[in-house]
Amino acid sequence: MKKLLLILFLTTNMLSYSQDLPTEPAKGFAFPLGTKFTIKLHPTDDADFDYSIIAFEPFQEIIDIWENDTLFNEKGEEGTIEFYFCLGTSGIKEDDKEEDRKVVLVMKNRTKYSLSYKSDIQRNEDGEFKETSNVGTYSGAKGTEMWPYMIYQIGLHDFKIME
Template sequence: MKKTFLTLQLMTLCLISFSQELPTEPADGFKFPIGSKFTIELHPIDSIRFQYSIIEYEPYQEVVNTYENDSLFDSTGKNGTIEFYFCLSTDGETEKEREENMQVVLLMKNRTKYSLSYDSDIQLEENGEFQETSNVGSFSGAKGTEMWPYMIYQIGLTDFKKLY
């Protein structure tokens, strides 16, 4: 618990620092509010683990299509980076269906040569505690999607490691 608290404090300090100057100094992790578009760059610590820096960040308030969102990612992104959208998404034919299908997503495009695992912590209540959540990792050259059917106010991403 102490380790998690210290990590979250570090992430809070880092979030404050990246809001002022980019790129950030490499760190073990950062937290991001819902409605964020950001790009990270990996920095090796050893042969398996990475810190990362935030090289781009901007608010992103649009609601995206849950299943048709490839166009969000530029086809000529910077190698060695991972692009993220942490936002709301939905799908459906009618406004009622779209409202019923609203969910939180973390969309990512991994432009590194590594398939990665990482830890993710989510904040389910505004100003609430963070809790660990599972994820599928991020695969080299691939787009990935994480989905939650409930509101998440912030997500923390830490402990990036090579999968193999």
């Protein structure tokens, strides 16, 4: 029942960000594959955060998994985290790049906090969201999560300061 409520919450919030930005702060949102988005943290207590979506746009490029520093501007808005949820590849030859595609979530943390968060993925187009592991995000750092299988949407929620 808890997962069903989470899915309903994430789906409802996903519909809300398609209209006006920034969104109202919420515990979490879901994002479709092929998007670039920026969130802004809003503290709810000493360690926990809601967030709002302040930028959202389609992103259909296939990025290089290891050489992607140019995705992010050197300067960005303090208190935000920028994300690319897209396809990535590596390799030298085109054949290698075609065979080695992965779903990636690349992020740049522009907050003063190292954060843990929960992530849920939707592996089937109309399927359920299932929790997946992540490494969190570190203050001032770029991070990458990747999966070897198709993911249609990712839900990010429960951001809090790492212990």
